[in-house]
Amino acid sequence: MDTGAILMLLYVFVLACFAGYQLISKVPPTLHTPLMSGANAISGITILGAMLAARIGPGAPFNASTILGMLAVALATINVVGGFMVTDRMMGMFKSKN
Amino acid sequence: MDTGAILMLLYVFVLACFAGYQLISKVPPTLHTPLMSGANAISGITILGAMLAARIGPGAPFNASTILGMLAVALATINVVGGFMVTDRMMGMFKSKN
């Protein structure tokens, strides 16, 4: 990763933080808990890093990293799958009479 | 510019568009005109590209580009300076009695 790429990632980081800030302001309290759990599921995006570590292929032989990666994939998947399903259950409850 | 850098610029682009969208929703009509003129001034950021073209230095000899660049600097500066000053005048008028 060269300095140019690092700076780009920093741009991306700053912009994403800003977008995240903008998105959340003025959410009704009712939705705080499901939103928290939905955001929590999104943070399972770390699964991509885990997959990279758990792969076996050119430049990635089987070693400690593979096992660590597999564990990470499993944990991140629990976070993702459990998170989205639980959020769906919660949000599904907010239905109106009609 | 390699493909990695291009993709990064695309990320930056998408995020910035999103942030711009978020920023403007729900601005009172009173502010539309000054906001338009303020945003207009910001679009003068193209001045940075103009400066790059108008410079004389290593790898940038004096040629047609220098003159085009100077013109571009002048035009962009009109946009920037005029834009911010006009916006300031307009916004300065929204003052309350007290």
Next chain:
Amino acid sequence: MNFVASSSGPLEWNYIAANFGYLASVVMFMLAIMRMGRVKTARSGNFLAAAAMLLAVVSSFVEMGKINPAFIVAGLIIGGAVGAIMAKRVQMTQMPEMVALLNGFGGLASTLVGLATFYSLLGGGTLSMMMGREGGWFGAINLVLTLIVGSVTFTGSVIAFLKLSEKMSGRPILLPMRHVLNVLLLVIPLAMGVAAVWFVSNPILVGLILIGIVLITFILGVTIVIPIGGGDMPVVISLLNSYSGIAAALAGFTIGEAVLVVSGSLVGASGMILTQIMCKAMNRSLANVMFGGFGAEPAAGGGGGGEYVGVKAADAETAAMIMQDAQSIVIVPGYGMAVAQAQHAVREMAKILEDKGASIRYAVHPVAGRMPGHMNVLLAEANVPYEQLFEMDQINDDFRNVDVVLVIGANDTVNPSAKTDKTSPLFGMPVMNVEEAKTVFTMKRSLGGGFAQVKNTLFECPNNYMVYGDARKTLEEIIKALKEG
């Protein structure tokens, strides 16, 4: 960051420092736009944006390092002086055209940056570097797009400027087959752009092609904007403003400067939204505005000046006498107040009436005038206190409790038929319920139509009195009568 520059040498401290400067200025721009969206913080937001721009320029100098900046400084001085003088001289009523003109300059600057980038690559012998190496296609596409968007923005804005400043008729000019023409004028430059990549080995030819692209899209900018009526210009300006942001972003892609990409797309996206919001307030679609022709001929709902029955008139003295005794007065300004430059007279009259014990409020329709916030800016210029300004939604249910409504040069925005007549082009646009007040005085020069050229049934209401004449003159007569009476 600048990939073109960075690829020509190792990374230096100044490169890093400059890029943190850019990053900071991007953050400042975003915070600035956020602040500009609220009345209280708007001015400081604008100041912050200006500071961010300064920081970006300084950072750019830092990044360039040891260069001969003569031409840059010359450009900055000339541009700065011209910009400052323009900003100082312009009158508040001329704001729309001023913004249009500045916007055009921004677009032209982007076009020139595109051309200059091409020539500098040429001069430095690095053209093949750009077109040939990995990712070169990206730079090339962006170069062409920069030229197109920048040029359209330029001539489009100039036409908008001419129409708004009445140096050119505001009436829509409808060329035959204009849609076909516009499509051609867009497709040809794109095709030429593809051709340019084909002829990459012949830089002179490529240069000529690029200049051709610019000239053709200059024409496109004209043909896109001339069919659009003068009253729709604010929407057009807002759209062109968005384009100038996009042009800056594209220029950023071309030269690989992230700060241009971010700021440009911020402006591009926010301009798009603003355009949508404006269209919505006018109850029109963006397509309807852009395809033009609105206001070219009197609309079906009735000719501007014809067939009014039972219209009553009053003179300035009568109006003064009745207002004298009113408890609550609401002033409804419109485009005519801007034309007559009557805002100061309005404020003077209001002060006198306030001293006589009346309560004064101003009711501002979201699309009164010819650009959003037009009335607010004018009234603010005349020092009308912010507390007396009411938006339509805040006051519209209260007109029934009002003694006197004074309509000053407004027409479409107070037309009750927008609520009832399904055939009217105004139908569906929310209007001020002025006819519910006890007495209405409508100041305008004639029974002539407003922007939409529709018959206004307000003029036939039994409680409405026309006060004919230029709004400022009428107001001055009222002021005189009030002072004497």
Next chain:
Amino acid sequence: MNFVASSSGPLEWNYIAANFGYLASVVMFMLAIMRMGRVKTARSGNFLAAAAMLLAVVSSFVEMGKINPAFIVAGLIIGGAVGAIMAKRVQMTQMPEMVALLNGFGGLASTLVGLATFYSLLGGGTLSMMMGREGGWFGAINLVLTLIVGSVTFTGSVIAFLKLSEKMSGRPILLPMRHVLNVLLLVIPLAMGVAAVWFVSNPILVGLILIGIVLITFILGVTIVIPIGGGDMPVVISLLNSYSGIAAALAGFTIGEAVLVVSGSLVGASGMILTQIMCKAMNRSLANVMFGGFGAEPAAGGGGGGEYVGVKAADAETAAMIMQDAQSIVIVPGYGMAVAQAQHAVREMAKILEDKGASIRYAVHPVAGRMPGHMNVLLAEANVPYEQLFEMDQINDDFRNVDVVLVIGANDTVNPSAKTDKTSPLFGMPVMNVEEAKTVFTMKRSLGGGFAQVKNTLFECPNNYMVYGDARKTLEEIIKALKEG
């Protein structure tokens, strides 16, 4: 995009395709979070986020190309099954601890990704590549930070889980010198990180150091969270949730994946704001929550159970009789309703009363229960129509027109002394004006305190009647009485 991977070979079509997939998923995540912020679109937003995640995973497979995915698939299957079972089995009342646990898994995953990245670089012989070449310092710093943030998130979330599920006492545990301890536990791993860069030539040593960092920050996560009371856990979870986003973003920096950086920082930033909003609703500062100890001992404002004068009690039958004749009834639920799992009984009672002609509304305090929206979720589970739910601000001025208020297991959120007693720790927190109603029935098991352990002056109000007992049992008795009566 993945800079580590991309640097090992030329760019292929799959690399480009994958990266457009990532870009699309980033856009989808943003739109999803936007939709999740409105009740009407919340569910579809969550679905969109799930789709975005799927797209990202598929894109990652595309990017990796021809590999042996056995271990990945194994991880996906195990994780997917466990996650799905957990999500199906969990009860609505256990949501807070479920979120805490899932969050902890996310944090641990980031830690493991950090370690695995290190080992894979080691295995591939490219450790020196990372530490040695340009920009390597950046990867190294981020690796260490990933480990720290991920580990703290993991153990912190586990403690939060244990406290909320009452597998561990919710009481704050105050270690001596805990602030000093925490600072040490943070500074030492940072110093070890610096040392790791120093010993870069000895990969085994570096590996041991990294494991040491993880173990120490595991302890830090525990010591940070144990001093915080169980009731403050939702804020802690929200903060840890934000941390897990930051950990993902840092992991993205380490391996150079922009999609991780964007999604991670989206979660990080939104989590921070959510935390702030929650603290504000509780009238506490984030620092006050995080430094812990709140609720460790009865507050100055009065012991939880002591010194009540003139408290009146009523039995379920009496309450039923009076409600029977009431026109307008407002139900104010609190944490006790959640503990008693009384939401279905509440709904059943409300239905009977509605059939008898009463108007029923539910008044939900923003911090009723133990997590934001706690009451809304429970009431929604019991099929209470959304239209009958009112937020505090909507209904607080209307209590004076209400015949009967039924407080079900709420305490702090209905304590009038928050409005008057400056010494109370609740002072300044907005509360429900239930005491303004004609009659109040307060259902709880005793005169025991609520979360803040403050004396509740509502209990002494002349129009308040305590209905002692477990909320569900009491409600069932009321239902029986209503059916008979």
